[in-house]
Amino acid sequence: MTTPTSTCLWLESGAAEAAAFYQTLFPDARVTHTQPKFDNPDEALVVSLEIGGQKFSLLNGGPYYKLTPAASIEVKLDTQADIDRVWAGLSEGGTEMQCGWLTDRWGVSWQIVPKVFFDLIAGPKADAVMAAMMQMVKFDIAALEAAAE
Numbered sequence: 493m494t495t496p497t498s499t500c501l502w503l504e505s506g507a508a509e510a511a512a513f514y515q516t517l518f519p520d521a522r523v524t525h526t527q528p529k530f531d532n533p534d535e536a537l538v539v540s541l542e543i544g545g546q547k548f549s550l551l552n553g554g555p556y557y558k559l560t561p562a563a564s565i566e567v568k569l570d571t572q573a574d575i576d577r578v579w580a581g582l583s584e585g586g587t588e589m590q591c592g593w594l595t596d597r598w599g600v601s602w603q604i605v606p607k608v609f610f611d612l613i614a615g616p617k618a619d620a621v622m623a624a625m626m627q628m629v630k631f632d633i634a635a636l637e638a639a640a641e
Contacts, residue, residue, distance in 0.1 A: 498540070498547035499565075502557045503598050507550035510598045511539040517581045518543050518567075561593060564601035572606070572633045579604050579630045592631045606633045612640045 503510060508526065515521045525540040529552070539550045544567075569575050582604070585597030595601045609631065612621045617640045624639035625631070 496547075498549055500549040500551055501559060501600055502551050502553040503559075503600075504555050505552050506598055507539045507552045508536045510550055510596075510600070511541045513581070514541060514543060517578050520544055559595075559599040559601065561589065561595060561601040564593065564603050566603040566605060568605050568607045568610075570607055575604055575606060575631055575633070588629050590629055591625055592628065604631065606631050606636070608633060609636060612636055615640055617641070 511521075511523050515523065521541060521543045523539060523541055524547075525538075526536050527538040527540075529535045529537040535552070537552055541548045541550060543565075546565075567578060569578060579594065582596045582602050583594045587595045589595070592604050593601060594604065609621075609625070612618070615621070620639040621636055624635055628635070
């Protein structure tokens with residue numbers, strides 16, 4: 493039995509803008525549905541979005557609840573150029589944190605991680621790699637690989 497699931501992210505406002513912006517950063521992102529507000533059909537209540545095959549609902553819920561970094565979207569990328577591009581986009585108007593975490597301008601928390609990181613922390617120099625990572629804000633693949641040598 494398959495149970496369809498998605499993650500609902502409560503935004504104060506800007507769900508359609510956020511979904512459109514995420515589509516510019518992730519080539520496989522697509523809006524699958526928009527539910528208009530009942531009292532204003534020109535504004536979205538919910539925007540359904542897929543990124544990397546993961547389903548999200550972006551809800552324009554108002555100021556009642558706030559997202560926190562306790563839940564984040566982890567994005568695993570191949571190259572430093574991809575990390576730099578996605579990081580620059582998501583951090584614009586947001587807040588950068590340590591160890592590859594950031595919160596974007598809509599309050600959504602992200603972890604932008606190089607795929608190679610998981611191989612490096614499984615290797616013989618895992619402690620050195622972790623120590624290097626703990627000094628980073630945005631991940632630096634070359635520095636992680638140097639720590640693994």
